[in-house]
Amino acid sequence: GESVGLHLPTLSVQEGDNSIINCAYSNSASDYFIWYKQESGKGPQFIIDIRSNMDKRQGQRVTVLLNKTVKHLSLQIAATQPGDSAVYFCAENINPSGTGRRALTFGSGTRLQVQP
Amino acid sequence: NAGVTQTPKFQVLKTGQSMTLQCAQDMNHEYMSWYRQDPGMGLRLIHYSVGAGITDQGEVPNGYNVSRSTTEDFPLRLLSAAPSQTSVYFCASSYSSGGRVRDTQYFGPGTRLTVL
Numbered sequence: 038g039e040s041v042g043l044h045l046p047t048l049s050v051q052e053g054d055n056s057i058i059n060c061a062y063s064n065s066a067s068d069y070f071i072w073y074k075q076e077s078g079k080g081p082q083f084i085i086d087i088r089s090n091m092d093k094r095q096g097q098r099v100t101v102l103l104n105k106t107v108k109h110l111s112l113q114i115a116a117t118q119p120g121d122s123a124v125y126f127c128a129e130n131i132n133p134s135g136t137g138r139r140a141l142t143f144g145s146g147t148r149l150q151v152q153p
Numbered sequence: 154n155a156g157v158t159q160t161p162k163f164q165v166l167k168t169g170q171s172m173t174l175q176c177a178q179d180m181n182h183e184y185m186s187w188y189r190q191d192p193g194m195g196l197r198l199i200h201y202s203v204g205a206g207i208t209d210q211g212e213v214p215n216g217y218n219v220s221r222s223t224t225e226d227f228p229l230r231l232l233s234a235a236p237s238q239t240s241v242y243f244c245a246s247s248y249s250s251g252g253r254v255r256d257t258q259y260f261g262p263g264t265r266l267t268v269l
Binding site: 071079080081082083086126136138140141142143144145146 | 186188194195196197198201203207209211212243245257258259260261262263
């Protein structure tokens with residue numbers, strides 16, 4: 038099965054509220070994580086990343102938190118806007134081939150719906 | 154820079170036909186990968202490459218072949234198309250070092266493939 042998953046398939050928030058999207062991962066050897074945003078009909082867009090030697094990283098209106106103890110990743114979006122409506126994916130850097138060469142694998146995604 | 158380009162944008166195949174999905178990047182990225190995305194699902198890793206001459210299998214490699222003869226190009230070949238391969242295919246590239254992704258992946262616009 039997949040080593041990256043999400044708790045909530047759909048999250049609905051009011052415009053201006055803060056959003057929190059969660060992601061659980063099972064591979065303790067993962068050392069790099071990325072959050073992507075995907076709008077309908079488009080490819081994934083990079084939002085923010087974090088390396089395993091960090092607990093928190095902030096960007097513009099977004100914050101990623103990494104809890105290695107419980108293997109949990111979250112994306113916080115401040116003052117959510119209608120343009121934030123999309124599907125959000127977390128991705129982790131694992132070793133699917135067993136060769137030691139890593140690749141990014143994705144969770145199933147959370148749909149964020151922002152109500153005006 | 155054109156970034157990551159994919160051709161064709163759309164393709165319809167009959168069961169048993171073969172074809173090659175093209176992917177090229179002009180950012181001198183060592184790392185390239187192919188994903189498929191089924192409706193309402195996340196991205197699943199098919200194959201990846203950390204540099205010219207090196208390819209590895211991802212999560213769902215069966216029915217697909219890849220090669221990496223140059224840094225710029227990473228074509229994906231469907232040997233004998235099946236309806237189960239109907240999907241949107243995304244190519245991505247990134248800087249890497251030590252056999253792992255070290256930075257965000259840039260995604261192409263995708264190829265929408267239908268197998269009848």
